[in-house]
Every structure is written in structure tokens, then in C-alpha cells.
Amino acid sequence: MTSNGLVIKDLTIQYRTARAGLKRALQDINLTIESGEFVCVVGTSGCGKTTLLKAIDGLVPADRGTIELDGKQVKGPGSNRAVVFQAPSLLPWRSVIGNVTYGLEMQNRARSAKSKATVQELIRLVGLQGFERSYPGELSGGMQQRVNLARALAVDPQLLLLDEPFAALDAQTRDLMQSELLRIWESTHKTAMFITHQIDEAIYLADKVVVMTARPGRIREVIPIDLPRPRPLSIKREPAFVEYLDRIWMLIEEEGRLSGSTAAPA
Amino acid sequence: MANVMRVDDQADLTSSSADDQAASGGQRAWRFVRRHYTRVLGLAAVLIFLGAWQLASDTNLINPLFCSSPSLIWGELGTLISTGQLWPNVWISGQEFLWGFGIAIVVGIPLGFLIGWYKPVGAIFSPFITFLNAVPRVALLPLFIIWVGIGIDLKIAVVLLGALIAILINVVTSIQSLDPQAITMARSFGASDFKIFRTLALPGSVPYIISGIRVGLGHALTGVVVGELYASNAGIGHLIAAAGSTFETNLVFAGVVIIAIFGLIANGILSLLEQHFADWRQSAR
Numbered sequence: 001m002t003s004n005g006l007v008i009k010d011l012t013i014q015y016r017t018a019r020a021g022l023k024r025a026l027q028d029i030n031l032t033i034e035s036g037e038f039v040c041v042v043g044t045s046g047c048g049k050t051t052l053l054k055a056i057d058g059l060v061p062a063d064r065g066t067i068e069l070d071g072k073q074v075k076g077p078g079s080n081r082a083v084v085f086q087a088p089s090l091l092p093w094r095s096v097i098g099n100v101t102y103g104l105e106m107q108n109r110a111r112s113a114k115s116k117a118t119v120q121e122l123i124r125l126v127g128l129q130g131f132e133r134s135y136p137g138e139l140s141g142g143m144q145q146r147v148n149l150a151r152a153l154a155v156d157p158q159l160l161l162l163d164e165p166f167a168a169l170d171a172q173t174r175d176l177m178q179s180e181l182l183r184i185w186e187s188t189h190k191t192a193m194f195i196t197h198q199i200d201e202a203i204y205l206a207d208k209v210v211v212m213t214a215r216p217g218r219i220r221e222v223i224p225i226d227l228p229r230p231r232p233l234s235i236k237r238e239p240a241f242v243e244y245l246d247r248i249w250m251l252i253e254e255e256g257r258l259s260g261s262t263a264a265p266a
Numbered sequence: 267m268a269n270v271m272r273v274d275d276q277a278d279l280t281s282s283s284a285d286d287q288a289a290s291g292g293q294r295a296w297r298f299v300r301r302h303y304t305r306v307l308g309l310a311a312v313l314i315f316l317g318a319w320q321l322a323s324d325t326n327l328i329n330p331l332f333c334s335s336p337s338l339i340w341g342e343l344g345t346l347i348s349t350g351q352l353w354p355n356v357w358i359s360g361q362e363f364l365w366g367f368g369i370a371i372v373v374g375i376p377l378g379f380l381i382g383w384y385k386p387v388g389a390i391f392s393p394f395i396t397f398l399n400a401v402p403r404v405a406l407l408p409l410f411i412i413w414v415g416i417g418i419d420l421k422i423a424v425v426l427l428g429a430l431i432a433i434l435i436n437v438v439t440s441i442q443s444l445d446p447q448a449i450t451m452a453r454s455f456g457a458s459d460f461k462i463f464r465t466l467a468l469p470g471s472v473p474y475i476i477s478g479i480r481v482g483l484g485h486a487l488t489g490v491v492v493g494e495l496y497a498s499n500a501g502i503g504h505l506i507a508a509a510g511s512t513f514e515t516n517l518v519f520a521g522v523v524i525i526a527i528f529g530l531i532a533n534g535i536l537s538l539l540e541q542h543f544a545d546w547r548q549s550a551r
Binding site (some may be wrong): 057059076078079081082083084087089091093102103105106107156243 | 346359389401445447448450451454456457461465466470472
């Protein structure tokens with residue numbers, strides 16, 4: 001056991017565009033996520049949030065800097081991380097059980113009795129008992145995201161990466177899924193990094209909120225959220241919550257105005 | 267008077283109860299018709315068409331020598347069976363079809379996967395596929411005759427080429443239309459290329475493969491008939507060609523009916539296959 005959790009040092013990622021040549025998606029990102037912590041990353045679209053998540057998952061290579069999880073450097077996708085994607089990306093020909101098992105299967109771990117028990121338990125945990133044999137086409141958007149979440153949790157990752165998983169849901173379902181996510185997270189004690197552009201979602205979920213700025217993507221500020229847990233949804237109307245909301249709003253608005261006046265429209 | 271009345275009463279009684287039965291029977295029939303009205307309508311149209319054809323032919327409104335009639339065709343089919351002409355010809359055509367179509371499936375599916383999966387392979391093959399797809403395969407018949415003669419090989423080659431292109435194009439499309447997000451998802455779980463192929467590409471391509479086979483089936487049947495019409499000494503197409511040149515209209519129609527039955531059976535088998543693979547599709551509705 002060396003240093004616990006996720007440590008990102010001086011991470012820079014570039015990509016090549018047809019018109020503008022080399023562009024920086026991320027520049028000099030330094031971020032530490034403690035083991036068991038829930039961190040949310042907010043920022044305007046195009047600030048590199050998703051690139052950061054993909055880099056941590058090992059899907060995008062770093063041009064400079066390092067990413068370490070529990071002392072081990074990230075070089076590619078690994079079983080100690082799992083992603084909950086924005087699109088559920090469920091396989092329509094597999095039942096709920098088949099989809100939740102998918103990640104385990106890719107890692108050759110699906111056959112053990114322990115895995116089978118885990119899958120059953122997770123389906124119950126995300127509230128899909130009774131739907132084990134259903135196909136994705138029969139499920140609502142919220143239920144599909146529950147399957148997506150269970151699939152990621154099934155591989156028992158140390159770090160759970162969530163890429164705007166509730167962005168496509170309607171407002172009520174989104175609220176419900178946020179509190180469901182907290183309930184599930186509290187019972188699993190995973191380290192979590194959650195990407196979103198919804199500030200209230202970030203504050204409600206997070207131990208700390210990372211505010212990013214765009215072009216190139218940098219960390220503007222890291223704001224610890226000192227709200228008691230477990231958090232009921234009603235906490236969103238409390239003064240302390242609204243204060244956080246204002247503060248983060250100001251940071252992003254300021255950034256939006258700055259980039260609006262300096263950067264060319266994308 | 268009273269007597270008559272009573273008889274009338276009885277008559278009324280019996281007739282009314284008969285009416286009841288007729289009404290409920292009629293209602294049942296009506297309900298059946300309403301539930302299956304598209305089928306009933308279709309069947310009725312076919313029966314009326316056949317009846318009109320028969321009638322027009324019987325009354326010499328149309329010349330049976332040119333247009334035949336349902337009963338004449340039926341009789342001709344009976345003759346074909348009783349003289350033992352039917353089965354050898356069906357067997358020849360069936361062999362041509364099964365060999366050509368079978369090879370097209372066995373070659374087309376894996377080759378399609380290779381072309382779709384590996385970009386260089388696709389780059390090498392796609393000009394040829396585009397060319398062969400653009401050229402009506404019939405135009406290549408004279409070449410095939412020079413190469414393999416007019417025996418069963420010729421028809422196998424024509425069937426094979428016709429069906430193969432259709433199957434290839436569909437399988438390649440299935441790989442190209444794979445959901446990139448699903449592939450990213452699989453990669454994030456550390457999936458190998460082979461596993462992505464087995465768990466995403468293969469099951470995802472099933473509907474495309476089946477529709478490729480369906481299109482290929484049409485090409486294959488056309489291939490059998492055209493090949494036999496053009497150059498052959500046996501088979502249903504040959505039967506039709508020979509009958510046509512000797513003015514045996516009834517026999518021509520009988521041949522057409524046999525080919526239609528052929529196609530219907532093949533389509534039926536394909537539909538069963540489709541249903542077998544489409545469980546999740548149906549439950550998704």
C-alpha cells in the first residue's frame with residue numbers, strides 16, 4: 001500500500017484537428033482523489049471533462065504527466081476502474097443479467113459462483129429485481145442507466161468513473177437517480193469521479209467539486225463540499241447548498257464571459 | 267284456425283331459433299373476417315383472379331393456347347409427376363441452388379467479416395465488389411460458359427456470384443454500423459479485439475446476415491432460372507425454356523408455379539430462422 005487513491009500530476013493531453021492543427025484538450029492537470037471520496041467535475045462543454053475521464057480510464061494516452069491509481073501508473077484500461085457512460089450502451093440482445101455480466105465476461109471472471117452472486121446482488125442493489133430477464137428495449141431510460149451502473153460496479157473497481165450518466169434523463173428521474181446513486185455509493189464505498197455540467201448535481205453528490213475552464217482544459221478551483229451525509233434531496237433547498245451553487249455559478253459564468261470575449265466561437 | 271295458428275307459432279319458434287343460430291354463426295364468421303381481414307381479402311382476391319382466369323379461358327374469351335388456365339396448369343403438374351419428369355428436374359435445379367447458395371453463405375459471411383473488420387482487406391476487395399454489384403451477373407454468363415461449360419457448374423457459378431455479392435455487402439455493412447459507443451464501453455472493460463468481435467460484431471450482425479441471405483435468395487433463384495434458360499439440358503428453367511419454344515404454355519406456367527413453390531419454401535425457412543434470432547427484438551416491442 002503506497003499512496004491511496006487517484007493522483008494526477010501535470011497531465012497534458014493534445015489532439016490533432018484537421019483545421020487548427022495541434023490543440024490542447026487538457027493542460028497541467030493536478031488532482032488528487034482520496035480513496036473512498038466522491039469527486040464531481042463541472043465545466044462548460046468542451047472544457048475537456050470527458051477527455052480527463054477517458055485518460056483516467058486509460059482510453060486516451062497522456063502526452064505529458066502521470067496518472068496513478070493506488071500507486072500504480074495507468075497505462076490502459078484495467079479492472080481497477082470502470083466507466084458508467086453517458087449513453088447506456090447496453091447490448092439489446094442481452095437481458096439485464098447478460099448486460100450486467102458483460103464487464104466481468106470481458107475480464108474472464110463471469111463464470112465463478114462469486115461473480116454470479118455479485119451480479120444478482122447488484123441487480124437488487126440498483127433496484128432492478130424482477131427485471132433480470134428483461135431486455136434493454138423493455139426498460140425506461142432511468143432503468144437502463146441502473147443497468148449501466150450495475151455493469152460498472154460488477155467488476156468491483158476501486159475507482160468508478162461516471163460520464164454525465166443522468167444527462168439524458170428527465171428532471172424528476174435525474175433527481176431520483178442522484179439520490180439512488182448516493183445510496184448505492186454509500187453501501188459500496190467506492191472512489192468515484194463524476195463528470196457533469198449540472199452544478200446542483202455536482203454539489204449534491206460530491207465531497208469536492210472540481211471546476212474546470214476551457215481551451216485549454218485546466219482546473220480553475222477545487223471546492224470541498226461540507227454538507228452532512230446521508231443527504232436527502234431536500235438539501236438542495238438549504239441555504240448552505242444554495243451558497244455553494246452561487247459560488248460555483250460565479251466561477252463558471254466568469255469563465256464563460258472571459259472565453260466568450262477572447263476565444264473564437266467553436 | 268287455432269290449428270293453423272299453432273303450426274305458425276311452431277314455425278315461428280323453430281325459425282327464430284334457427285335465426286339465432288345462424289346469427290351467432292354469422293357473428294362468429296364476421297368476427298373471424300374482421301380479425302383476419304387482410305388475409306381474407308388477399309385470399310379472396312386470388313380466388314377471384316383464378317376463377318376469372320378459368321372462366322375467361324373456358325368461354326374462350328382468352329385463348330387457352332396462349333394464356334392457359336388454372337385447371338390446365340394443374341393438369342400439367344399432374345402429368346409432370348405421373349410421367350416422372352418433375353423430380354429429376356427439381357433435383358437438378360435444387361442441386362444448383364443449394365450448392366451455389368450454400369457456398370455463397372459459407373464464403374460470404376466470413377469474407378464479409380474480414381472485409382468489414384480489417385480496413386486493408388476492405389480496401390483491396392471493395393473495388394471488385396462494387397464492380398460486380400454494378401454489373402448484371404447475367405452479362406457474365408457467356409464467360410462462364412467458356413470457363414465451365416453448360417453443365418450444373420455453370421448454374422452453381424451464377425447462383426454463387428449472385429448470392430455472394432448480396433451477402434457480402436450486408437455483412438460488411440453490419441460491421442461498419444457497429445455502435446462506436448458500445449465498442450468504447452467494451453474497450454474500457456479491457457476487452458480484446460476477438461472478444462469485441464464475438465460479443466458485439468457477431469450478434470449485432472445477425473439481422474444484417476439474415477437480410478443479406480434474403481436478398482441473396484432472390485438473386486440465387488434468378489440465377490438458377492436464368493442460367494437454365496440460357497444454357498442447359500435439364501432443370502426447371504430448362505423445362506420452361508423448352509416448353510416455351512414448343513408453344514406449350516401450360517408447361518411454362520407449371521414450371522413457373524414450381525419455381526414459385528421453391529421460393530416460398532426457401533422464404534419460409536428463412537422466416538423461421540429470423541424468428542429464432544429475433545427473440546429480443548420481439549420482446550423489445
